[in-house]
Amino acid sequence: MLLRIDRRQARIGMFVDHVEGAWIDVPIWFRSHRIDDDAAVARIRDSRISAVVIDLDKGVGPTQGPVAPLAPPKVAAASKAPDPEMAKAKETLRRTHSAMRQIFAAIRDGATIDPGQARAVVDEVAVAMRHRPRALLGITRLKSKDEYSFLHSVAVCALMTHFGRFLHLDEDMVQQLGLAGLLHDIGKVTLPSEILGKPGSLSEEEIEIVRTHPVEGFRILQSQDVSDMVRDVCLHHHERIDGRGYPDGLEGDQLSQAVRISAICDVYDAVTSIRPYKEAWSAKTAYRRMWEWDGHFDRVLLGQFFVSIGVTGETSRRPDP
Ligand SMILES: [Fe+2]
Numbered sequence: 013m014l015l016r017i018d019r020r021q022a023r024i025g026m027f028v029d030h031v032e033g034a035w036i037d038v039p040i041w042f043r044s045h046r047i048d049d050d051a052a053v054a055r056i057r058d059s060r061i062s063a064v065v066i067d068l069d070k071g072v073g074p075t076q077g078p079v080a081p082l083a084p085p086k087v088a089a090a091s092k093a094p095d096p097e098m099a100k101a102k103e104t105l106r107r108t109h110s111a112m113r114q115i116f117a118a119i120r121d122g123a124t125i126d127p128g129q130a131r132a133v134v135d136e137v138a139v140a141m142r143h144r145p146r147a148l149l150g151i152t153r154l155k156s157k158d159e160y161s162f163l164h165s166v167a168v169c170a171l172m173t174h175f176g177r178f179l180h181l182d183e184d185m186v187q188q189l190g191l192a193g194l195l196h197d198i199g200k201v202t203l204p205s206e207i208l209g210k211p212g213s214l215s216e217e218e219i220e221i222v223r224t225h226p227v228e229g230f231r232i233l234q235s236q237d238v239s240d241m242v243r244d245v246c247l248h249h250h251e252r253i254d255g256r257g258y259p260d261g262l263e264g265d266q267l268s269q270a271v272r273i274s275a276i277c278d279v280y281d282a283v284t285s286i287r288p289y290k291e292a293w294s295a296k297t298a299y300r301r302m303w304e305w306d307g308h309f310d311r312v313l314l315g316q317f318f319v320s321i322g323v324t325g326e327t328s329r330r331p332d333p
Pocket of ligand 1: 197
């Protein structure tokens with residue numbers, strides 16, 4: 013019999029069938045297993061998973077107190093107004109969330125991503141972005157700690173497909189941009205959970221660890237059936253046009269168009285995200301401040317990006333098809 017318990021109730025002798033939580037929070041080491049020692053207990057208690065499902069036929073149960081039913085994981089919080097567009101966008105995110113969990117579970121297990129499933133996720137997000145961009149970005153903008161990585165990946169996917177279409181790129185390229193957006197931060201699954209979930213500022217040592225995620229992601233994607241463009245975005249989305257980014261310090265023309273697009277969409281979603289401990293910029297503030305970051309972005313693309321999302325900019329216009 014399976015029983016769902018709080019991770020803090022984990023103890024030696026339990027058999028863990030599976031764990032629940034945001035996909036990015038399920039540790040890369042996780043397999044179904046018996047908890048044999050204190051280290052295994054601590055590993056589960058200190059993780060960011062939301063619940064543990066144990067098999068009572070294969071191991072012991074919890075000893076302390078009744079097991080309180082746990083609330084189901086939330087996909088996203090949003091406006092309470094009965095808005096049909098919001099309801100459709102939420103449904104998109106619910107389906108996408110489930111598929112993304114499977115894709116990332118495959119990656120953690122060293123299995124191959126199902127290209128059809130990945131394509132379906134990108135298509136679903138791209139269609140939602142085409143028909144109800146305000147609702148989709150409105151929901152993904154509000155990010156709880158648990159769902160930040162998932163919603164950030166979906167938002168970057170949505171923004172990259174939207175911007176790719178705006179630039180009149182062909183549909184295959186738009187699809188690849190979307191997949192690159194979904195997977196650009198996949199290397200974060202290798203980061204320690206205490207760093208990934210830490211609110212506020214990080215120490216220099218912690219920053220150095222976080223900065224390994226593009227290389228780690230690239231390493232993970234080398235064994236996956238994805239295009240070189242998706243790998244390129246994963247490895248280089250933190251590069252800057254002036255060569256002061258990482259990990260390779262590429263500059264100017266060394267950055268592909270896909271990488272330049274990803275850098276803009278990634279930062280835009282991060283700075284406009286609403287989170288409990290930091291100020292969220294409006295789209296207009298993001299435009300003004302990102303424009304002032306000299307050397308960070310491709311300025312032609314940056315101007316076009318803000319036109320594409322409806323923030324007026326005198327500096328750019330949509331390119332001719
Ligand atoms: Fe990143």
